[in-house]
Amino acid sequence: MARWRGANSARQSAAETIGGVRIPVLLWTASLLVFLCSPVFYLSDSRYSMLTADSLVTNLTPDLSSFRVPEFAADLPFNTIDGLHAYQLERTNGRLLYGFPHGTSFLSAPFVAAMALVGVSAVKPDRTFDLGGELLLQKILAALLMASFVALSYQAARTLLGAGASALVAVAAGFGTQVWSTASRSMWAHTWEITLGIVVVVLLLGNLDGRRPLRPGWLATLLAWMCFVRPTGVLAAVAVSAYVVIYRRTEFLLFAAIGAVWLALFTAYTMRVFGTVFPFYYESQIWAKPGALPVALYGVLLSPSRGLFIFCPVVAVVLYLAARHWRALPQRALAWVAVFVFLGVIVITAAHADWWGGRCYGPRYLTDALPWLVLLAILALAALPDDARRLRHPAMLAGSVALLASVVLNGKGAMSWAANDWNDSGPLPAVMFDWSRPQFLAGSSHLHWPSSPKTWGVVAEPSAHR
Numbered sequence: 001m002a003r004w005r006g007a008n009s010a011r012q013s014a015a016e017t018i019g020g021v022r023i024p025v026l027l028w029t030a031s032l033l034v035f036l037c038s039p040v041f042y043l044s045d046s047r048y049s050m051l052t053a054d055s056l057v058t059n060l061t062p063d064l065s066s067f068r069v070p071e072f073a074a075d076l077p078f079n080t081i082d083g084l085h086a087y088q089l090e091r092t093n094g095r096l097l098y099g100f101p102h103g104t105s106f107l108s109a110p111f112v113a114a115m116a117l118v119g120v121s122a123v124k125p126d127r128t129f130d131l132g133g134e135l136l137l138q139k140i141l142a143a144l145l146m147a148s149f150v151a152l153s154y155q156a157a158r159t160l161l162g163a164g165a166s167a168l169v170a171v172a173a174g175f176g177t178q179v180w181s182t183a184s185r186s187m188w189a190h191t192w193e194i195t196l197g198i199v200v201v202v203l204l205l206g207n208l209d210g211r212r213p214l215r216p217g218w219l220a221t222l223l224a225w226m227c228f229v230r231p232t233g234v235l236a237a238v239a240v241s242a243y244v245v246i247y248r249r250t251e252f253l254l255f256a257a258i259g260a261v262w263l264a265l266f267t268a269y270t271m272r273v274f275g276t277v278f279p280f281y282y283e284s285q286i287w288a289k290p291g292a293l294p295v296a297l298y299g300v301l302l303s304p305s306r307g308l309f310i311f312c313p314v315v316a317v318v319l320y321l322a323a324r325h326w327r328a329l330p331q332r333a334l335a336w337v338a339v340f341v342f343l344g345v346i347v348i349t350a351a352h353a354d355w356w357g358g359r360c361y362g363p364r365y366l367t368d369a370l371p372w373l374v375l376l377a378i379l380a381l382a383a384l385p386d387d388a389r390r391l392r393h394p395a396m397l398a399g400s401v402a403l404l405a406s407v408v409l410n411g412k413g414a415m416s417w418a419a420n421d422w423n424d425s426g427p428l429p430a431v432m433f434d435w436s437r438p439q440f441l442a443g444s445s446h447l448h449w450p451s452s453p454k455t456w457g458v459v460a461e462p463s464a465h466r
Contacts (some may be wrong), residue, residue, distance in 0.1 A: 181413025
């Protein structure tokens with residue numbers, strides 16, 4: 001373990017700064033600026049999540065009935081795409097409710113309250129929904145959270161790696177993945193989910209050498225809120241729960257008790273607000289026919305416009321290194337946790353009827369797996385023999401090329417409006433398999449691409465429905 005952590009604490013402390021500024025602070029600041037300055041921004045499923053947060057702060061309820069939402073048509077059910085209808089809302093149990101998970105709104109409420117003090121709000125003085133305020137709140141908060149994801153990835157890596165390798169992991173996590181092209185663009189449910197997930201990774205890695213406690217109460221709380229933010233959070237909850245019960249049995253009782261309390265509170269909330277044990281979003285999933293699974297698996301992994309290995313080739317290098325040095329991994333139990341969540345996200349995504357994720361860029365649904373891919377990357381790099389860490393080593397060369405390609409491809413999603421407009425180019429999912437016009441080449445002069453007005457990405461098309 002000492003080999004991974006560095007020669008001594010004095011050298012580690014010196015390596016933590018550049019020009020007297022700590023590396024995590026530099027990473028956070030630089031990432032925040034890039035995310036804020038990246039022009040592409042669009043609202044779809046997350047629209048009205050900040051309005052709901054405002055209602056939680058000012059009215060102590062998620063009920064939006066006291067606000068005027070001109071786009072909402074009361075005769076249309078939740079998730080119905082019809083013109084400019086606010087498909088994200090649903091009138092149920094006597095309330096007008098945001099139909100997607102409320103975890104994002106709850107966690108965002110303190111930020112929304114603080115921004116209201118400086119005059120930024122999703123509500124106009126006459127109680128009408130303010131689209132401009134919603135846009136600004138989401139843009140700033142998403143950038144803040146994803147900058148924190150980058151800095152926390154560095155902190156997680158420092159448990160086992162040196163400062164340079166940890167910074168590389170953080171940069172790859174922030175700019176070579178959907179963090180830049182998706183999660184930092186608006187307040188998708190993924191945004192809070194992977195922020196919570198990377199904190200879980202920090203806690204798990206920090207406990208490896210016994211210097212830090214596992215903090216089972218915090219661990220259970222983070223996992224519970226991941227489920228409240230997005231249903232796929234249950235994969236992480238199951239995997240980490242299995243890890244705790246097998247390897248940290250003395251702490252499992254507190255872990256389970258805190259988790260049970262959060263489950264009871266979540267159930268009480270949904271019964272009170274929605275009138276059901278599970279909100280309709282958790283129950284209204286549409287699953288594909290079993291025979292469609294192989295095609296969907298190809299789609300989420302290798303299709304030209306949604307494939308994970310196409311948009312994030314660095315992931316393939318991480319998987320190769322982990323498999324190649326599996327026996328040398330410093331903690332294979334945690335590697336199994338990461339593999340379980342990663343594969344689970346892939347299978348659940350492929351099993352869904354609209355596996356392509358609607359109007360988005362690249363493999364948006366697989367954003368949920370990012371904290372666990374970061375964990376696997378850290379473990380894989382820690383297992384590398386000294387000779388394999390040199391840049392001229394084939395694995396390092398391949399990794400460098402793959403990382404550069406990943407940054408370029410995900411940067412396209414954050415910087416190019418043409419890539420966003422590509423979603424208007426044809427029927428789904430057939431267009432996802434068309435190599436003659438992949439999304440990452442949208443805007444190329446030698447190809448014809450449909451165009452649409454750049455109205456801050458405010459569109460009526462469906463996106464996740466998940």
